[in-house]
Amino acid sequence: MQEKKGDLLQWHSEAENAFLPHISLDCVIFGFHDGVLKILLLKMKGLDQLSLPGGFMRREETLEAAAIRTLKERTGLENIFLQQYHVFSDPGRGDPVGIDGRDEPGGRLEALRKLGMHPAKLEWFGQRFISVGFYALVEFSRVEPKPDILSETCQWYGLEEHGTLVLDHDLILSTALSTLRMQLNHQPIGYNLLPRKFTMPELQKLYETILGKKLDRRNFQRKMLSYGILHVLDEKRTGVAHKAPYLYSFQLRNYQKALRSGLEAGW
Amino acid sequence: MQEKKGDLLQWHSEAENAFLPHISLDCVIFGFHDGVLKILLLKMKGLDQLSLPGGFMRREETLEAAAIRTLKERTGLENIFLQQYHVFSDPGRGDPVGIDGRDEPGGRLEALRKLGMHPAKLEWFGQRFISVGFYALVEFSRVEPKPDILSETCQWYGLEEHGTLVLDHDLILSTALSTLRMQLNHQPIGYNLLPRKFTMPELQKLYETILGKKLDRRNFQRKMLSYGILHVLDEKRTGVAHKAPYLYSFQLRNYQKALRSGLEAGW
Numbered sequence: 001m002q003e004k005k006g007d008l009l010q011w012h013s014e015a016e017n018a019f020l021p022h023i024s025l026d027c028v029i030f031g032f033h034d035g036v037l038k039i040l041l042l043k044m045k046g047l048d049q050l051s052l053p054g055g056f057m058r059r060e061e062t063l064e065a066a067a068i069r070t071l072k073e074r075t076g077l078e079n080i081f082l083q084q085y086h087v088f089s090d091p092g093r094g095d096p097v098g099i100d101g102r103d104e105p106g107g108r109l110e111a112l113r114k115l116g117m118h119p120a121k122l123e124w125f126g127q128r129f130i131s132v133g134f135y136a137l138v139e140f141s142r143v144e145p146k147p148d149i150l151s152e153t154c155q156w157y158g159l160e161e162h163g164t165l166v167l168d169h170d171l172i173l174s175t176a177l178s179t180l181r182m183q184l185n186h187q188p189i190g191y192n193l194l195p196r197k198f199t200m201p202e203l204q205k206l207y208e209t210i211l212g213k214k215l216d217r218r219n220f221q222r223k224m225l226s227y228g229i230l231h232v233l234d235e236k237r238t239g240v241a242h243k244a245p246y247l248y249s250f251q252l253r254n255y256q257k258a259l260r261s262g263l264e265a266g267w
Numbered sequence: 268m269q270e271k272k273g274d275l276l277q278w279h280s281e282a283e284n285a286f287l288p289h290i291s292l293d294c295v296i297f298g299f300h301d302g303v304l305k306i307l308l309l310k311m312k313g314l315d316q317l318s319l320p321g322g323f324m325r326r327e328e329t330l331e332a333a334a335i336r337t338l339k340e341r342t343g344l345e346n347i348f349l350q351q352y353h354v355f356s357d358p359g360r361g362d363p364v365g366i367d368g369r370d371e372p373g374g375r376l377e378a379l380r381k382l383g384m385h386p387a388k389l390e391w392f393g394q395r396f397i398s399v400g401f402y403a404l405v406e407f408s409r410v411e412p413k414p415d416i417l418s419e420t421c422q423w424y425g426l427e428e429h430g431t432l433v434l435d436h437d438l439i440l441s442t443a444l445s446t447l448r449m450q451l452n453h454q455p456i457g458y459n460l461l462p463r464k465f466t467m468p469e470l471q472k473l474y475e476t477i478l479g480k481k482l483d484r485r486n487f488q489r490k491m492l493s494y495g496i497l498h499v500l501d502e503k504r505t506g507v508a509h510k511a512p513y514l515y516s517f518q519l520r521n522y523q524k525a526l527r528s529g530l531e532a533g534w
Contacts, residue, residue, distance in 0.1 A: 020289050023397065063356040063397065087351060089330040096350055130290065130330065132354055182453055182529070262449070 005116040008149055012117065015124045019056035020254040024129040025067055026054040026169065027082070027177035029075065031140035032193040035202070037209040038140065039173065040074060041165070042151040047109035050157070050167040053148065054131070067134045074154060076144040081192040082136040085179040086172075089130040093168040108166060112150070121262065127232045135176040139190035180210050185263035193235050199237055200224070227263060229255040274381040277415055279384065282391045286323035291396040292334055294349070295438065295443035296342065299460040300405035302469070303425050304396040304476040305407065306440065307341060308432070309418040313378035317424070318433040319440065321398070321414065334401045341421060343411040346458040352446040353439075356397040360435040360436040375433060380418070402443040404459035429437040447477050452530035458517045466504055467491070494530060496522040 029040040043052040055070035057063055063084060071080050112125060145154040159177075164170060180189065189210070190203055204220045224230060231251045236244035290406060296307040308317040325332060338347050369479035379392060412421040426444075431437060447456065456477070457470055472485045491497060498518045503511035 020395070020397075023289065057356070059395070060358050062358065065353055084354060087330055087354060089324070091327050091329065118474075128287070128326070130287075131421075186449055229335075238417075260438050262452075 001219055008057060008117065016058070016060055017031055020059055021127060022129055024054055024131045025057065025059050025063060025070065025084075026052045026131050026133055026172050027067060027070055027074070028052060028133065028135045028173055029071065029138060029143075029227060030155055030176075030180070030193060031138050031143060031156060031211075032137065032206055033140040035205040035209075037206070038156040039159050039162070039195075040143070040145055040154060041162055042147060043153040043155075044108065044111050044150050045152045045165075046114040046167065047108060049164060050162050051108075051151075052169045054152070055148075063132055068138075071136055073148065074146055075138060076146065077138060077142060079110075080136050080138055081188070083179075083183075083187070084132055084134050085132055085174050086133045088133060088172055090168065091128060092217055093131070094128060104171070114115075115150070130186050131172070133172045133176060135180060137189060139193070139195060141195065177181075177210075178185045179211075181212070184210055186259055188250075188252075188255055189250065191255060195231060197235075197247045197249055199247060201245060203248070227254075227258055228257050273446060275382060275384065278416055279391055282323070285325055285473065286511065288394060289396055290324050291321055291398045292324065292330060292337065292351075293319045293398050293400055293439050294334060294337055294341070294354075295400065295402045296338065296405060296410075297402065297443075297447070297460060298405050298410060300407040300423070302472045302476075304460075304473070305423040306368075306429070307410070307421060308421040308424050308429055309414060310422075311375065311378050311417050311433075313381040316431055317429050317431045318375075318418075318445055319436045320421070322415075322514055323413060327344060330399055332400075332438075332464055334403075334501060338403055340415065341413055342404060342405060343413065344409060347403050347405055350399050350445055350446075350454065351399055351401050352452075353400045353442050354397055355400060355435055355439055355442075357435065358395060360398070361395060379417070381485075398439070400439045400443060404456060406460070406462060407462070423454045440456055444477075448479070450479055453526055455519075455522055455526060458519065458522060464500060464502075464514040464516055466514060468512060470515070494521075494525055496525055 031038045031040070040053060042053055043050055053074045055064040055066055055073075060067070061069075064082075067077070067082055067084070068080070071082060081151070098192055109125060140156070143156075147154040162202055165173065167180060183189070190206060193206060194202060200221055201217075203224065204215060204217065207220065229251055230248045233247040233249060235247050237247055238244060295444065298305045298307070307320060307321055310317055320337060320341045322333055322340075324333040328336075331349075334349055334351070335345070335347070338349060339345055377394060407423070410423075412423070414421040432440065451474070457473060460473060461469060467488055468484075470491065471482060471484065474487065475482055496518055497515045500514040500516060502514050504514055505511060
């Protein structure tokens with residue numbers, strides 16, 4: 001812990017010069033595993049609630065570069081599919097601060113203090129931030145989660161199993177989900193979340209998870225195949241209990257082309 | 268002009284206390300008139316290029332409140348439909364500044380100087396801004412355009428008739444258009460751009476403009492009526508040369524309900 005405290009003080013002393021003030025970013029990192037949509041969350045030392053991975057913007061970089069940097073630090077991956085989708089700017093979205101200007105118990109500021117940050121050194125975290133939300137779609141199996149300097153763990157959680165998140169991170173997450181739902185026909189969501197080879201039931205499960213409803217198996221298959229974006233492979237999934245299902249992969253060029261006009265848009 | 272210069276100096280002296288640094292917003296205000304999609308643009312004194320209406324964020328307000336305030340100042344309207352859609356954060360998006368730190372000819376900083384702002388007073392405009400793009404949909408006839416403190420005119424322009432805009436405003440505009448296209452089935456775009464009563468050809472023209480392509484008249488009408496979101500009125504458009512077309516209005520409740528699942532989404 002002592003080492004982390006030293007790192008954190010060092011980091012904080014450089015933050016003001018390194019980053020633009022008032023602007024942060026938060027990343028909702030989606031992965032799909034065993035038929036479940038998961039997100040990557042951090043647990044900060046001394047805090048019960050979990051938080052989304054986030055970061056700040058260097059004075060000479062774009063928001064996208066800041067998000068790519070943050071994602072690489074948390075997942076080990078480069079070339080991740082990511083999209084900014086909303087800016088969260090409620091003046092009350094920060095840590096609760098009491099009327100005497102001191103932070104209230106149970107908040108991130110108090111946890112920071114437990115990490116050895118003196119009040120006078122909390123300036124960076126005490127300012128108002130507007131936060132740009134990014135969602136990222138990653139192939140679950142390729143991620144090697146790594147905590148940030150404030151956190152002790154970085155792990156995958158199902159959407160139902162993480163409890164209330166810190167600050168306004170529940171809103172940031174739910175907005176990411178509704179954006180994903182709206183963009184399902186316009187972004188290569190399946191391509192980025194699934195492994196290269198997948199079965200039709202796996203693809204359907206992904207759609208059902210994002211849309212939040214059951215879909216008819218035959219209709220789904222008929223519709224998906226009608227787009228001409230799938231390639232049926234000459235292999236089947238082995239080692240499963242029931243009838244071995246066919247494996248598919250995306251025909252990326254056709255998929256990209258279809259997305260440009262929208263998979264469903266009939267105009 | 269002298270009066271404006273005084274106002275501008277006064278405004279500038281208060282800017283740093285009033286607004287968060289580094290964060291601006293730009294508004295693409297769409298109106299639909301005579302079958303043409305138009306946008307509201309400003310012309311700054313001493314500058315040939317036009318610019319989108321923009322503004323800054325007060326230290327205690329949300330981005331949305333800042334956008335509503337800006338839109339009210341430019342259009343006279345409240346309760347405008349608006350959506351933030353993208354943050355533009357390229358470090359090179361600002362005014363061109365020469366290697367000696369002086370702004371280059373033809374830019375906004377030079378124009379500001381012509382307005383009587385001395386270099387030392389340009390600090391606010393000289394900083395790096397990331398800008399949050401909002402698009403707004405307004406009923407053309409209700410708008411009373413009004414220039415801002417830097418501008419001499421505020422007027423409607425067709426999408427083909429405004430030339431190159433200042434800074435990265437061409438990108439901000441084209442991104443707004445592609446967002447509008449993607450959201451056509453998910454946002455009440457027709458409702459906000461058209462007058463309360465409209466004809467089917469007017470609605471079709473709006474869709475054609477946003478999608479950038481011709482649509483088949485019969486298919487369009489059949490599809491639009493199939494959604495159950497239109498109300499055919501017991502009146503016809505009078506004073507037109509050809510056969511008088513029926514007037515329609517939106518059944519707002521059905522429209523909103525249909526948009527929630529997406530007008531085209533068949534899942």
